[in-house]
Amino acid sequence: MKQCDVLILGAGIVGVSTALQLQKRGLSVILGDRRSPGEETSYGNSGVIGGPSVYPVTFPRNARKLVEIALNRSTAARYNPAFLPYIAGWLVAHYRSSAPERLEYVAHAMHPLMSRALAEHESLLDSAGALGYLRRNGWISLYRHSPSYEAVKPALELGREMGRVFSVLDTADACRLEPALNPIFRHAVHSQDIASVSDPLGVTRAYADHFRSNGGTFVTGDARSLKRQKSGWQLDSGEGPVMGREVVVALGPWSSELLAQLGLHLPLAVQRGYHNHFATDSSADLKHPVLDADIGYVISPMEQGLRLTTGVEFDRRDARPTPVQLERLLPQAHRLLKLGPAVEKQPWLGARPCFPDTMPVVGPAPKLPGLWLTYGHGHMGLTLGPITGRLLAETMLGETPFTDPRPYQAERFLN
Structure with missing residues (x-):
């Protein structure tokens, strides 16, 4: 059985970036996904890497726009329309989070991540030999x-x-x-101050190739096979069982299914x-x-x-x-x-994958020792993948993180 310090579930830009950040800090990492790196949510985006302050995607409050959406x-x-009963509670919470004073809070809370996002990408792009994808013309x-x-x-x-x-x-x-x-x-x-890349899938693949060239392992498997064992967390993969002392859930819109199996329910919605x-x-x-x-x-x-x-x-x-x-x-x-x-x-x-307050969840899973979360990045997955990967790696290793991690942790939805 293959064993590692950390097993990461999800090989989109968030999972792959987190794998590189942990690997840089000397940990052995196995990265698992049902598909090749970057072929799900991370493939389809505008390629934009946001700057120091970007307002989140909000629930509109303009009357004309609300009427257009309602119709x-x-x-x-x-x-x-048939899906509205299932999403109504989330929409109400999102509407409340779109109040002007709340948006200002979110902008300030996200500033430590947004202001460092491009520099963290540049560091990974440089080490992966992929700076050719980057455009810095706004x-x-x-x-x-x-x-x-x-x-x-x-x-x-x-x-x-x-x-x-x-x-x-x-x-x-x-x-x-x-x-x-x-x-x-x-x-x-x-x-x-906003950058972009010419091929988001190419960037994710370059990061994954760099991870593997540094000794990282990629396996294919279904995250729902995850089991807690005495010595850690086991995943059934196409290469046989793999075991991680700790596990990171970076499954984007598929995270809720696995976490529900483990008894954790957070208010994630999907915006297609x-x-x-x-x-x-x-x-x-x-x-x-x-x-x-x-x-x-x-x-x-x-x-x-x-x-x-x-x-x-x-x-x-x-x-x-x-x-x-x-x-x-x-x-x-x-x-x-x-x-x-x-x-x-x-x-x-x-x-x-979107939370109603538009911020991701990054940090330990409540009441599930050894399980860590980094998902719900919404429209900012490409921007935030490397910097939230760094924040999670610093938190996992007990380092002094570059910013207070508490605003992004799951407990904000459980109080």
């Missing part, structure tokens, strides 16, 4: 209508106070930065999202990821083409794809940018 006509959010947020820009001003001001670096642009300035954009918007913000890649030519080339804020999508230059990512969809995690949002926003995206044909026949569908 299921919004491009930014959609729901399956991203651009577009506002087609003045009210939407006015609504975001308080968040921008708070961000400036917390160290964000950005420029407010008019239409002409934004089009000089991105000549392929059609001038159908009134305002723009260029966030210079879609993306599709589109061919491009010189007349529609982008240098930055672009947020079309009023419509609710991001379009990013990727190695596969221009990746258009949708807002959120509330439905069962494994329900059949219903890419209505993508179909609705495509005409608007074509108005903004000349897109070529779709690269894939079918859009990609993934699931973002």
Whole structure:
């Protein structure tokens, strides 16, 4: 039987980054997943690595937007009516967490992670020989209508106070930065302290390859086979049983199933999202990821083409794809940018694991000695994977962590 100091369940960007952080500190690590590294939630995102202060994705409070969502006509959010009874309690908690004073608390609580996220990525990218994926030219947020820009001003001001670096642009300035954009918007913000990567899957795979080249072991297996033993935690894998003295759950939207088996229930929900890649030519080339804020999508230059990512969809995690949002926003995206044909026949569908307060859970599992948690990163998994991996590694080893870990621990939902 293979044995290690730490068994990590989940080989997305969060799990792989955590494996590297523990390995750097001298621990033996086995990384397990049912698929190859990075092929689930970590594959489908905008590639953005956030800066010092980014407001979380919130429950809208604008009356017009609420009506659009209630009537299921919004491009930014959609729901399956039959699923509402199962998600209603979470939505109420999320709405309460979206109050202005609560958002300010979350922004400050996340600042120690956000302000160090890019540097931690750069360290791992450098050691993995993958700095070629990184772009440090920021991203651009577009506002087609003045009210939407006015609504975001308080968040921008708070961000400036917390160290964000950005420029407010008019239409002409934004089009000089991105000549392929059609001038159908009134305002723009260029966030210079935000980075991005050209292939999120490539980054995760590079981290996994670096982990293995340093002696780490990857196994395939079903996390639900995890059993507690006298000497640690055992997982049945395709290579036979493996044993870890301690175990880390980094299963993203699949974490709740395993933790429920162990008697731990935390308020995780899944926000589904879609993306599709589109061919491009010189007349529609982008240098930055672009947020079309009023419509609710991001379009990013990727190695596969221009990746258009949708807002959120509330439905069962494994329900059949219903890419209505993508179909609705495509005409608007074509108005903004000349897109070529779709690269894939079918859009990609993934699931973002989200807690109602928009912060991840990072730390020990209550009343389950030897079991650790790092999941629920929501829309910030790529950004936060390396830095939350560092925080968890420092906490597990009894080091003085770079920031107070208590705001991110599971106990906040159990009091």
